[in-house]
């Protein structure tokens with residue numbers, strides 16, 4: 001075989017970091033390549049982000065012998081799942097505004113904090129809808145448990161434990177819950193997602209055993225954090241498994257979900273739905289709605305139903 005033919009050998013790997021138009025790809029043997037796309041780069045995905053962290057890609061080596069070999073991304077495989085964020089909500093909602101922040105994940109780790117920023121059940125409900133629609137396992141990590149005075153947070157989270165979510169209580173400061181989290185993460189690819197300032201990067205640094213990721217104080221003024229992590233990055237944990245640290249988000253996109261399908265992603269509605277007078281019942285205004293009557297009887301949590309109504313309305317706007 002000629003030398004040039006050896007260089008042309010196809011290499012496949014996974015995107016571990018995206019920095020502007022430059023991509024870091026790790027092949028199956030653990031070698032890293034600095035990569036770029038070309039106009040002929042093929043994609044199995046018909047959307048906005050050509051390359052995202054977690055994508056499986058095929059490479060053609062362009063420069064070897066350097067400290068880090070360089071390559072061209074020839075093709076991007078069709079994604080099994082994708083987590084997207086909206087970049088700018090207020091201005092026009094065109095498709096370019098949606099960015100894939102993690103691809104091909106097996107598990108979604110929703111990170112919330114007990115306090116600062118405050119725990120948002122609405123955001124958790126949105127994540128659960130997303131996880132149900134992508135058939136991903138949702139895990140909820142409640143961080144900053146050291147700031148939970150009266151134990152109110154555990155009471156709030158009972159609702160989610162009842163829905164079958166795995167809930168892991170962590171304090172990155174007191175080092176509690178970290179071992180349980182290690183077990184949950186081993187053997188699969190997980191994405192950490194949640195509001196800015198909840199402690200995603202702090203927890204991942206603890207799991208890594210080193211300060212690899214930058215972290216910073218939450219902004220007390222807004223209570224929303226300061227968006228320390230600005231782009232996704234994939235890390236391999238010494239205890240097994242890989243995690244993608246993603247930027248904190250205000251809202252992530254549910255672009256794949258229609259207003260009609262939303263009702264199927266609230267699993268506790270399902271047993272009541274056949275009893276609704278209309279088979280196409282949206283459970284919002286129709287008469288003889290079994291879901292609404294279950295809410296009135298206390299069989300469905302009113303906060304979950306409130307989230308359903310809000311999401312139902314917001315999906316109408318998105319169409």
Ligand SMILES: Nc1nc2c(ncn2[C@@H]2O[C@H](COP(=O)(O)OP(=O)(O)OP(=O)(O)O)[C@@H](O)[C@H]2O)c(=O)[nH]1
Pocket residue numbers: 143144145146147170171172173174194195196197198199200201202203214215216217218225226227228229230246247248249
């Ligand atoms: N009290 C307390 N503070 C914590 C805990 N975990 C993290 N913090 C603090 O919370 C702040 C934000 O942590 P980060 O890890 O930067 O948060 P992040 O979720 O990665 O934020 P973005 O990158 O902006 O999305 C830092 O000041 C951390 O020290 C915890 O368990 N308890």
Ligand SMILES: [Mg+2]
Pocket residue numbers: 200201202214215228229245246248
């Ligand atoms: Mg971060």
Ligand SMILES: [Zn+2]
Pocket residue numbers: 273276277281282283284286288289290291292
């Ligand atoms: Zn109904």
